[in-house]
Amino acid sequence: GQQVMQIPQYQHVQEGEDFTTYCNSSTTLSNIQWYKQRPGGHPVFLIQLVKSGEVKKQKRLTFQFGEAKKNSSLHITATQTTDVGTYFCAGRNYGGSQGNLIFGKGTKLSVKP
């Protein structure tokens, strides 16, 4: 079946360093979403990317969707302790319902102050 691979599984950074997590799909996606889950919390939507080559920014976070719509990345500039959590990408196939959102396994970010 279709998979969304996400790397790395874990990332430990010093506060102020940058962080990037990558997602790759075996098939072309209609869109990709990113969620953040704080320790002990629930997933919270960050952004949705729909267009080929799309780049969106939210303050220190930059999200990219590949030209082939098979890969995506989330980059955090100058991490802060508030960035701690697990970041999930979730892709959806063409023709799929929202219910067919395929989650990556997540990247757990820890930030050392």
Next chain:
Amino acid sequence: DTEVTQTPKHLVMGMTNKKSLKCEQHMGHRAMYWYKQKAKKPPELMFVYSYEKLSINESVPSRFSPECPNSSLLNLHLHALQPEDSALYLCASSWTSGGATGELFFGEGSRLTVL
């Protein structure tokens, strides 16, 4: 009001018990979901309701029985669960379940322990 409310937050039950998880949203969303999340794993889709009708059942064992009494409420009835069913059960909602829909709004989850 942009919340999905789940009750109870914590539940401990024996393998012979019957219990229910409840979820409520008042955002006018027409799609509601149950996800199961084990520790250090991504959310795993269980059921999708669209316009109060079950549209997706991801081959979930019959000991889990979903119910959607109306467009704002979603229940998950639990019966004869196994210890391996212990997990965080997340309810989510979205405007619709088709097309290039937007975000999923997740509740805080119900943490279930089966003894």
